[in-house]
Amino acid sequence: MIDNTLIFPVIVHLFTAIVQLFFWRKTVAQRIVSITGSLIAMLLATRLFTAVWNDGIRTMQAAGWDAPFGITFVADVFSSTMVLLTSFSGLAVSIYSATGVARGRMLYGYFPIFHFLLMGLNGAFLSGDIFNLYVWFEVIIIASFVLMTLGGRKAQIEGAVKYMAMNILASTFFLTGIGILYGITGTLNMADLSLKIAALENRKLVDLTASFFIIGFGIKSAVFPLYFWLPSSYHTPPSAVAAVFGGLLTKVGIYALFRVFTLIFIPDDFLATLLVILAIFTILTGTFGAVIKNNIRRVFSYLIVCHIGFMLGGLGMYSEIALTGALLYLFHDIMVKTNIFLIAGLIRKLRGTMNMDKLGGLYAEYPLLSLVMALVLFSLVGVPPLSGFWPKIYLFEAGFMDGQYALVAAIIVGSFATLYVIAKLWAKVFWKDQPDAPDGETPADEFKPLNPFRKSLLVVPIVFLAAITLYIGLAAENVAAVAKHIAHEMKDISPYIEAVLGPNVSP
Amino acid sequence: MKSTILNTASSYLLPILLLFSIFILLRGHYHPGGGFVGGLIASIAFVLHSFTHGTDDTLKLLRIHPGVLIPVGLGLAVLSMFAPVLIGDPVMTGLWFDEPFPVIGLIGSALFFDIGVYIVVVGVVLTILFTISQYSE
Numbered sequence: 001m002i003d004n005t006l007i008f009p010v011i012v013h014l015f016t017a018i019v020q021l022f023f024w025r026k027t028v029a030q031r032i033v034s035i036t037g038s039l040i041a042m043l044l045a046t047r048l049f050t051a052v053w054n055d056g057i058r059t060m061q062a063a064g065w066d067a068p069f070g071i072t073f074v075a076d077v078f079s080s081t082m083v084l085l086t087s088f089s090g091l092a093v094s095i096y097s098a099t100g101v102a103r104g105r106m107l108y109g110y111f112p113i114f115h116f117l118l119m120g121l122n123g124a125f126l127s128g129d130i131f132n133l134y135v136w137f138e139v140i141i142i143a144s145f146v147l148m149t150l151g152g153r154k155a156q157i158e159g160a161v162k163y164m165a166m167n168i169l170a171s172t173f174f175l176t177g178i179g180i181l182y183g184i185t186g187t188l189n190m191a192d193l194s195l196k197i198a199a200l201e202n203r204k205l206v207d208l209t210a211s212f213f214i215i216g217f218g219i220k221s222a223v224f225p226l227y228f229w230l231p232s233s234y235h236t237p238p239s240a241v242a243a244v245f246g247g248l249l250t251k252v253g254i255y256a257l258f259r260v261f262t263l264i265f266i267p268d269d270f271l272a273t274l275l276v277i278l279a280i281f282t283i284l285t286g287t288f289g290a291v292i293k294n295n296i297r298r299v300f301s302y303l304i305v306c307h308i309g310f311m312l313g314g315l316g317m318y319s320e321i322a323l324t325g326a327l328l329y330l331f332h333d334i335m336v337k338t339n340i341f342l343i344a345g346l347i348r349k350l351r352g353t354m355n356m357d358k359l360g361g362l363y364a365e366y367p368l369l370s371l372v373m374a375l376v377l378f379s380l381v382g383v384p385p386l387s388g389f390w391p392k393i394y395l396f397e398a399g400f401m402d403g404q405y406a407l408v409a410a411i412i413v414g415s416f417a418t419l420y421v422i423a424k425l426w427a428k429v430f431w432k433d434q435p436d437a438p439d440g441e442t443p444a445d446e447f448k449p450l451n452p453f454r455k456s457l458l459v460v461p462i463v464f465l466a467a468i469t470l471y472i473g474l475a476a477e478n479v480a481a482v483a484k485h486i487a488h489e490m491k492d493i494s495p496y497i498e499a500v501l502g503p504n505v506s507p
Numbered sequence: 508m509k510s511t512i513l514n515t516a517s518s519y520l521l522p523i524l525l526l527f528s529i530f531i532l533l534r535g536h537y538h539p540g541g542g543f544v545g546g547l548i549a550s551i552a553f554v555l556h557s558f559t560h561g562t563d564d565t566l567k568l569l570r571i572h573p574g575v576l577i578p579v580g581l582g583l584a585v586l587s588m589f590a591p592v593l594i595g596d597p598v599m600t601g602l603w604f605d606e607p608f609p610v611i612g613l614i615g616s617a618l619f620f621d622i623g624v625y626i627v628v629v630g631v632v633l634t635i636l637f638t639i640s641q642y643s644e
Binding site: 004007011015018019021022024060062063 | 574577578582585589595596599
C-alpha cells in the first residue's frame, strides 16, 4: 500500500533541526522547539504504527521512481515499532536535555544535532534500500561524532577518537559488502536483493558477502570481538547523549542485522552457527566487564554489550520463537537502556559523582525517586513480572528446542551477572550510608538548588520511560503479540516483497 | 595583503564571479554545474574580497553574518523537497511549471532545491573561513 506520509517522522526532525538553527544561541527557544518537535514526532510515529498494524505494510517510492530502480521507503511492523520506540526515547531525552545538558553545549548546537541524529535513526528504520540504509548510517555517525565531542574535554576527545575510528572501519566494511552485493546481483533494493540472492547458485560467495555485513553491523552494535570501543567511549559524553547512544545507536546496528539477515541473507548452518558463537562470546565478555567496573556508566556500558548478545543469539537460532524473544528483548532494551543512562545522569546531579564507592544513602534521602529507579533497574535484571523477564522465557524455550545449550548457559550467566551487578549497585548507591568525603567536603548537590519546574524536567522523562517499561512488563501479551507478528513476517518475507515490488513477483 | 593589482582586480572580480556563479547555478540542471559548484564560486568571490580588504570589510559588505545563510538555505531546500507531499506526491518529486520562462527556461522545484544548496554552501564556506581568519588575526 502506497503511503506518501510514512516519511513524516523523518521530515519532522529535519524541520525541527532547521528551525532550531534559526534560533542559534537562543537556548530557551531551542529547548521549546526541541520538545515540541519530539512531541509531534511521537504523535506521527504513533499514527504510523497504528496504520501499519491495522492495514499492513506501507511503502513510498521517493520522487515517484518505481522499485527496484528508485529509493524505496518501507514501513512494516518492525520498522514502525522501532520508529515508535525511537520517538519515546527521543521525547524523554529532549525533555531531560532541557536541564540535563550544560548551556555551553547548547550554544554550540546540541539540540539541532540531536534532532539530525533522530532523523537519521528514523530514516535508517524506514529505508527499504541497502545503499540508502548506508547513507542514513552516515547521517547517524556524523551527528553522533559531533554530540560526542561537543564540550571538548580531554576524556571526551579520547573516547571520540576510538568511537570514530571503529565506526569508520565498520562503515568501510558495510560499504564494501554493498559493493560486492551490487556486483553479484545488480540491485540495491532490499526486496529485490532478497529474490536475487535466494536464486544465486554460488552460496560460498553469498556467505562471504554476508560476513562483511556481520563485521560492519557487528562493530556498530558492539558484538564480540570488536566491542571494546563502546565501554571506552560511552561514559564520556553527557548523560543525555549517552542515553541516546546506549538506547538507540547500538540498537540500530542490531536492527540492521535483523533486517539484512532475515530478508537478504537467510541464515544457513554456517551463518547461524557463527551468529550463535558471536552471541555467546559477546554475552560473556560484557558480563566479565560489568562485574569488575566501579563507575556506574562504565558498568552500564558493559551491560549494553552483554545484552546485545541476547538479541544476537535470538537471531542466530532463527526460529520464530527465538526471533520473538530477541525482538521483545530489543523493545525492552531500548526503553531501559535509555532510562538507566538518564538515571546515571540524575545520580550525578544528586551527588556529583558516578563512582559507586563514593555514593550512598540515596534511598534514605529520595525514597520515591529511588523506587522509580529500582523499577527500572529490576526491569533490566528481569525480575518477574517486569519487562526483562518475558523475552528470556522465549529465548530459553527456543534454546532448548534447538539444542543450543551453550547459548542458554551463556544467557543464564549473563542474567545472573546482571543481577549481581545491579544488586551491588543498589546496595552501594541506595542502601549503604553516604561515605564521608576524604577531605571533609560535602558532596556537590546540583539537584537541590533547582526550582521545581527544572527538577520535574529531570524526573518526568525517567518516570515516562519507566511507565513504558512497566507497560512492556505488565501487558507483556500485547507487546509479545507485536513481536510475534514481526517474527512471523521475518520468517515469511513474501508480504514485504509483494508490498515493495508488486503482487506479480514470484518468490 | 598589499598588492595594487590584486586590490584593483578583486573589486572587479567580485561582481563578475557572483554573476558567473549564478550562471553555473542555472546551467546545472542539464549540464555540469549546479548549486554546490555555484556556491563555491560565489564564496571564492567573497574570500578574494576579504583577502584584499580584510574580513571585517567583507562582513560589512555582506550585511548579515554568513552563518544565518545556513538555516535559510537548508529551509529552502527542504521546503522544495517537501512541497510535492502537499499535493499528494512522494517527497522529492519534481514539480514543473507548464510554460518556460523567458531567458531562464523551465522552472521546477529542483531549481529551488539547488538555490537552497547554493545558499548553504556560501554560508558554510564563509562561516568556516571567516572564523579561522578572525581567530588568526
